[in-house]
Amino acid sequence: MEEPIIVVDKVNAGYEKLQTLFDVSLEIPRGKITVIVGPNGAGKSTLLKTLFGLTKVYSGRITFEGRDITRLPPHERAKLGMAFIFQLNNVFAELTVKENLRLAGHDLPASVLEERIREVFETFPRLRERLDQKAGTMSGGERQMLAMAIGMIRKPKVFLIDEPTAGLAPKLAREVLENVRKLNEQGYTIVLVEQNVKAGLEIGDKGVLVVSGRIAFDGPAAELLARKDLAKMYLGIS
Amino acid sequence: MVDLNVFTTTTIYASVLALLSLGITLIYMTTRVFNFAHPRLSLVAAYAAATFMAIYARSAHLKPNLEPAETSIGYVTVPFPASFYLVGVVAATVFGVVAALVEYYAILKPLLRRGADYLKLMIATLAYDFILMAVLFLYNTHRAVKSALSNPLRLTPTSLSMTAYDVSIVTEGGTFIAGMFIFSAALAVALAAALYLLLYRTTLGVKMRASIENPPLAEVLGINVERIYAIAWILSGATAGLAGYIMLFATSAGSLKPISATSPADEIVVSAFAGSIVGGVNSIFGSIAGGLLIGYAETYVTQLLQAITGYPEMFQYARVVSMAIVALTLLFAPSGLAGLLRSPRARRLLSRIPVPGRARGGGR
Numbered sequence: 271m272e273e274p275i276i277v278v279d280k281v282n283a284g285y286e287k288l289q290t291l292f293d294v295s296l297e298i299p300r301g302k303i304t305v306i307v308g309p310n311g312a313g314k315s316t317l318l319k320t321l322f323g324l325t326k327v328y329s330g331r332i333t334f335e336g337r338d339i340t341r342l343p344p345h346e347r348a349k350l351g352m353a354f355i356f357q358l359n360n361v362f363a364e365l366t367v368k369e370n371l372r373l374a375g376h377d378l379p380a381s382v383l384e385e386r387i388r389e390v391f392e393t394f395p396r397l398r399e400r401l402d403q404k405a406g407t408m409s410g411g412e413r414q415m416l417a418m419a420i421g422m423i424r425k426p427k428v429f430l431i432d433e434p435t436a437g438l439a440p441k442l443a444r445e446v447l448e449n450v451r452k453l454n455e456q457g458y459t460i461v462l463v464e465q466n467v468k469a470g471l472e473i474g475d476k477g478v479l480v481v482s483g484r485i486a487f488d489g490p491a492a493e494l495l496a497r498k499d500l501a502k503m504y505l506g507i508s
Numbered sequence: 509m510v511d512l513n514v515f516t517t518t519t520i521y522a523s524v525l526a527l528l529s530l531g532i533t534l535i536y537m538t539t540r541v542f543n544f545a546h547p548r549l550s551l552v553a554a555y556a557a558a559t560f561m562a563i564y565a566r567s568a569h570l571k572p573n574l575e576p577a578e579t580s581i582g583y584v585t586v587p588f589p590a591s592f593y594l595v596g597v598v599a600a601t602v603f604g605v606v607a608a609l610v611e612y613y614a615i616l617k618p619l620l621r622r623g624a625d626y627l628k629l630m631i632a633t634l635a636y637d638f639i640l641m642a643v644l645f646l647y648n649t650h651r652a653v654k655s656a657l658s659n660p661l662r663l664t665p666t667s668l669s670m671t672a673y674d675v676s677i678v679t680e681g682g683t684f685i686a687g688m689f690i691f692s693a694a695l696a697v698a699l700a701a702a703l704y705l706l707l708y709r710t711t712l713g714v715k716m717r718a719s720i721e722n723p724p725l726a727e728v729l730g731i732n733v734e735r736i737y738a739i740a741w742i743l744s745g746a747t748a749g750l751a752g753y754i755m756l757f758a759t760s761a762g763s764l765k766p767i768s769a770t771s772p773a774d775e776i777v778v779s780a781f782a783g784s785i786v787g788g789v790n791s792i793f794g795s796i797a798g799g800l801l802i803g804y805a806e807t808y809v810t811q812l813l814q815a816i817t818g819y820p821e822m823f824q825y826a827r828v829v830s831m832a833i834v835a836l837t838l839l840f841a842p843s844g845l846a847g848l849l850r851s852p853r854a855r856r857l858l859s860r861i862p863v864p865g866r867a868r869g870g871g872r
């Protein structure tokens with residue numbers, strides 16, 4: 271099997287004095303969709319943030335493509351090829367769509383950036399019509415598209431995506447997950463936190479269950495989906 | 509009746525406040541702390557400017573030329589060549605920036621890294637203010653400094669003022685115009701324009717706006733937010749430095765007094781924060797407008813009150829006027845001048861003004 275792109279080794283992490291992750295070990299396989307599920311407040315978002323250096327790591331080690339990144343600041347991780355789509359506040363509301371996209375590709379050569387923006391418009395044609403609109407005035411669905419587009423501009427190796435369907439109508443939610451799947455088909459590695467356990471695990475290759483800051487299950491997504499005991503106890507589905 | 513002399517001195521004072529309020533707001537928007545040491549940075553800059561100008565004047569064998577020359581616009585006095593003033597501007601800017609960066613890197617950033625909260629940071633800025641004050645005390649009482657400043661500029665380090673060496677114009681009609689009036693007004697306008705261009709027309713500006721609005725999102729897009737904040741500190745220090753330079757030459761203007769280790773930092777700090785708050789705390793252009801508003805209000809509202817009440821000592825209460833404006837702002841328009849402009853009613857009014865080439869934002 272291919273080397274995992276990210277390896278988390280016995281990590282304890284949290285927010286300053288409040289520890290939220292305990293002894294977490296995890297491998298993110300390259301080119302696959304890893305779906306993280308768990309009850310509210312379990313530490314799913316914290317786990318994604320920890321991968322990106324946005325929390326305090328007390329002990330343990332995180333490597334990206336074999337390189338130790340445990341102490342690397344987030345902006346350096348972005349340059350290594352990681353992208354993060356937040357659950358909330360995932361676009362710059364005060365900036366226009368164009369400024370959001372330009373900003374995302376701020377370190378790309380101008381010609382490459384324009385080319386990437388064109389590519390993004392092919393995936394999300396609706397954004398093209400909203401170029402000069404402030405992102406804060408767009409609808410929830412449009413904003414989610416822009417958030418994805420911002421991530422895509424940088425052509426990262428791995429996408430960390432936190433609950434992209436939260437607050438969207440079921441039809442839109444399906445569309446968003448479909449976009450995630452398409453991203454993966456284009457070769458991007460995806461780590462997805464998803465509230466809708468069933469829909470999430472169905473598009474996933476690997477499934478991870480987080481409960482109270484610990485990994486309670488780590489294996490094939492289909493297997494997690496089939497575990498009625500876990501589903502009943504932690505995920506509220508029967 | 510507007511007295512032209514009152515107007516020019518008030519404009520100088522208002523410009524100084526605009527510069528200071530801007531610096532306070534820049535730091536609040538990025539580092540999220542009220543920097544109580546801010547006006548003291550201006551004093552550090554003023555001492556540096558005076559010292560370097562004195563050294564320059566001595567080494568270049570400059571003697572002040574206080575003879576007015578007759579020109580087409582009137583009698584113009586230019587005590588020193590342009591290079592002399594340039595030395596002052598550069599020294600003030602550089603030292604303002606250095607004093608600001610020391611505060612950020614040596615004091616606030618280590619505290620931030622340890623997870624210090626807003627209150628600890630605020631106390632730390634007060635501590636830095638006291639440290640700078642002590643350093644200035646030591647400086648302005650040192651023998652070497654005294655002798656450097658006294659020859660050839662005849663300056664007293666404990667009450668520094670270079671008003672006598674300002675460029676000035678006396679028009680045919682006998683009106684006196686201080687060079688600092690033109691310099692400070694031009695600076696305020698130029699600075700607002702430069703900031704607009706920086707923030708809205710350059711990539712660095714977009715990065716700054718992004719880092720202010722949503723620091724973690726900026727970080728995950730590969731922007732070094734700490735470095736962007738350091739740039740805000742540089743801008744803040746530079747504007748404090750320029751304010752210090754103006755104070756040095758305009759010490760008789762409005763509420764400005766001769767510079768010493770304490771004065772005028774301890775008094776102007778109130779007005780400078782008032783400008784920042786009235787401007788909306790989270791608006792760069794609001795802070796400039798707020799500073800100007802407070803500056804003019806302190807003079808003209810007290811004048812008005814004096815005329816109404818007939819009480820001659822009303823000017824003593826200038827700062828009560830600015831505090832009253834702050835109180836009214838917090839009560840009725842908590843997001844300040846900037847917030848007023850963003851209110852739905854103001855938006856409706858503004859949207860009636862056609863702006864060519866700007867796509868209409870807002871809902872569908």
Ligand SMILES: Nc1ncnc2c1ncn2[C@@H]1O[C@H](COP(=O)(O)OP(=O)(O)OP(=O)(O)O)[C@@H](O)[C@H]1O
Pocket residue numbers: 285288290308309310311312313314315316317
């Ligand atoms: N910025 C923060 N500072 C302090 N504590 C936080 C912060 N963010 C989250 N927490 C705490 O960490 C714990 C885990 O939160 P986290 O957001 O990771 O949960 P989650 O699994 O993503 O939940 P949800 O499904 O509701 O998004 C919670 O107890 C939460 O209160």
Ligand SMILES: [Mg+2]
Pocket residue numbers: 314315316357432433
């Ligand atoms: Mg979450």
